[in-house]
Amino acid sequence: MSINKEQVKTALSHVLHPVEKNDLVALGMIQDLIVQEKYITFTLEMPEQNDELANDLKKKCEGAVHKFIDREAIVDIQVGLNISKNNGQQKKTPVQPVDGGLLSGVKHIIAVASGKGGVGKSTVAVNLAAALARTGAKVGLMDTDIYGPSIPTMFDLFEAPNITTQKKLIPLEKHGIKMVSMGFLVDANQAMVWRGAMVTSAVQQFMKDVEWGELDYMVMDLPPGTGDIQLTIVQTVPLSGAVIVSTPQNVALDDVRRGVAMFNKVNVPVLGVVENMAYFTPPDMPDKKYHIFGEGGAVKLAEEMNIPVLGEIPLEMPIRESGDKGTPIVIADEHSNAAKAFIATKDKVVTELGKLSGKAPKVEIKFK
Numbered sequence: 254m255s256i257n258k259e260q261v262k263t264a265l266s267h268v269l270h271p272v273e274k275n276d277l278v279a280l281g282m283i284q285d286l287i288v289q290e291k292y293i294t295f296t297l298e299m300p301e302q303n304d305e306l307a308n309d310l311k312k313k314c315e316g317a318v319h320k321f322i323d324r325e326a327i328v329d330i331q332v333g334l335n336i337s338k339n340n341g342q343q344k345k346t347p348v349q350p351v352d353g354g355l356l357s358g359v360k361h362i363i364a365v366a367s368g369k370g371g372v373g374k375s376t377v378a379v380n381l382a383a384a385l386a387r388t389g390a391k392v393g394l395m396d397t398d399i400y401g402p403s404i405p406t407m408f409d410l411f412e413a414p415n416i417t418t419q420k421k422l423i424p425l426e427k428h429g430i431k432m433v434s435m436g437f438l439v440d441a442n443q444a445m446v447w448r449g450a451m452v453t454s455a456v457q458q459f460m461k462d463v464e465w466g467e468l469d470y471m472v473m474d475l476p477p478g479t480g481d482i483q484l485t486i487v488q489t490v491p492l493s494g495a496v497i498v499s500t501p502q503n504v505a506l507d508d509v510r511r512g513v514a515m516f517n518k519v520n521v522p523v524l525g526v527v528e529n530m531a532y533f534t535p536p537d538m539p540d541k542k543y544h545i546f547g548e549g550g551a552v553k554l555a556e557e558m559n560i561p562v563l564g565e566i567p568l569e570m571p572i573r574e575s576g577d578k579g580t581p582i583v584i585a586d587e588h589s590n591a592a593k594a595f596i597a598t599k600d601k602v603v604t605e606l607g608k609l610s611g612k613a614p615k616v617e618i619k620f621k
């Protein structure tokens with residue numbers, strides 16, 4: 254049986270504020286309540302910052318849901334600060350974590366997005382991360398494509414990550430890239446039934462509860478599409494910029510427009526478009542370029558929308574094969590045309606990031 258909001262409110266009305274002598278629902282402290290089947294999430298709005306009280310109330314809320322509704326319900330509570338209850342101001346400020354902010358040790362966070370699946374978003378994310386790591390930069394890769402996590406396959410990593418005594422997850426590491434994927438934690442069939450709020454909460458945990466340490470770059474593989482889930486993720490993460498992956502067909506280009514619109518809406522700079530599967534070069538005719546899906550579409554579109562083209566990646570069998578075997582092409586064969594195309598894309602991404610901050614990112618470059 255799925256749970257409804259009224260049941261949750263009734264359960265939470267059993268939790269009393271120790272000083273106000275009233276319950277949390279009556280005090281208006283339960284906000285943004287979302288209930289999806291057995292998953293419950295809301296913001297506990299505190300009139301003043303008091304971590305001890307907030308933690309105590311969180312435990313009591315969870316206990317009330319388990320006692321009055323369902324032992325198995327998943328309760329996810331964010332704590333917010335509502336100063337207006339205190340001094341008449343209208344502003345709602347989220348409580349900042351003690352470490353100074355989410356992913357505060359990460360210099361640049363780059364989202365890799367696409368309008369639809371199968372265009373090579375993960376392939377680009379993985380090779381971009383690998384190309385950055387090759388320069389000696391400290392790189393993280395966060396797979397938020399909960400429905401189709403492909404990072405485990407693309408790195409041939411299927412083990413569960415370790416957890417520290419502080420209950421923080423230690424990212425897996427390969428080829429100098431620290432990574433976390435839902436694919437490490439749940440099996441794909443289980444994730445298929447996840448709804449928006451659960452995905453957002455998982456992404457928040459990937460930011461809060463993972464020992465990322467200091468990173469120069471974090472590359473995020475977003476779920477394909479430009480719907481509510483993607484919009485929520487890009488609002489949740491302090492992104493530096495977005496890379497949009499497309500194939501050259503006109504239909505795919507419409508998706509790029511939607512992608513650009515989504516990032517504009519939340520004021521995340523679009524670094525540019527990567528045209529994947531841009532052309533095919535037969536191995537025995539290295540000078541030929543066959544534009545199987547049409548030519549120049551992404552370039553025209555980028556001009557029209559005033560965004561840069563970050564790279565054109567050829568359609569090549571070794572790209573898929575290396576992905577399936579668990580070693581990105583940039584690492585498996587760094588002298589191949591495909592690897593060169595990804596490395597050139599990385600250079601352009603770094604340049605565009607540099608333009609944003611007004612100076613080139615402070616990353617030590619030590620090529621092999």
Ligand SMILES: Nc1ncnc2c1ncn2[C@@H]1O[C@H](COP(=O)(O)OP(=O)(O)O)[C@@H](O)[C@H]1O
Binds near residue numbers: 369403477576
């Ligand atoms: N440029 C390319 N050349 C050959 N195969 C590619 C290329 N880009 C992606 N692929 C393959 O296409 C499939 C889909 O790519 P993937 O990166 O998983 O897409 P998405 O993350 O957008 O769903 C994968 O099997 C991948 O290896």
Ligand SMILES: [Mg+2]
Binds near residue numbers: 403
């Ligand atoms: Mg993918």
